[in-house]
Amino acid sequence: MENENVVVYPSQFDPSIQVMVIFPGHENYDGLKPLFDELGFGFVAPEENLVIINGDILGSEDNLDIDILRFIEAHELAHTMLKHNTRNPDDEKDADLYAFILLGGKNYDTAQEYLVDSFEERHGEPFDISMIEKFR
Numbered sequence: 001m002e003n004e005n006v007v008v009y010p011s012q013f014d015p016s017i018q019v020m021v022i023f024p025g026h027e028n029y030d031g032l033k034p035l036f037d038e039l040g041f042g043f044v045a046p047e048e049n050l051v052i053i054n055g056d057i058l059g060s061e062d063n064l065d066i067d068i069l070r071f072i073e074a075h076e077l078a079h080t081m082l083k084h085n086t087r088n089p090d091d092e093k094d095a096d097l098y099a100f101i102l103l104g105g106k107n108y109d110t111a112q113e114y115l116v117d118s119f120e121e122r123h124g125e126p127f128d129i130s131m132i133e134k135f136r
């Protein structure tokens with residue numbers, strides 16, 4: 001029997017990190033739900049080189065919103081690459097800015113647009129391309 005309600009793959013941004021998208025119905029989903037509610041769409045389990053993403057916000061397992069998934073994956077990978085171990089507004093903004101660079105490196109234009117369009121709602125100020133200069 002196939003393992004249902006979960007998708008696991010090496011991250012395209014850093015193959016040493018595994019990405020796990022977990023859907024309602026998986027045996028561990030209910031246990032993770034409070035963490036998703038607290039931490040957002042996904043979170044990093046750094047000691048396990050694992051990013052766990054809430055599949056519930058991506059549609060269904062058979063019909064994923066791939067651009068949202070790419071955005072969330074890039075954001076969580078940015079946290080690991082920038083070695084964030086706390087969650088604060090500055091780190092969240094930096095993770096989005098670094099995710100912008102990661103997505104650009106893969107030509108994921110639609111995911112980048114989603115990031116730019118949701119930036120002000122997420123961080124209280126509009127995206128400005130000069131913000132990424134500190135990572136260049």
Ligand SMILES: [Zn+2]
Pocket residue numbers: 075076079091092095
């Ligand atoms: Zn974050």
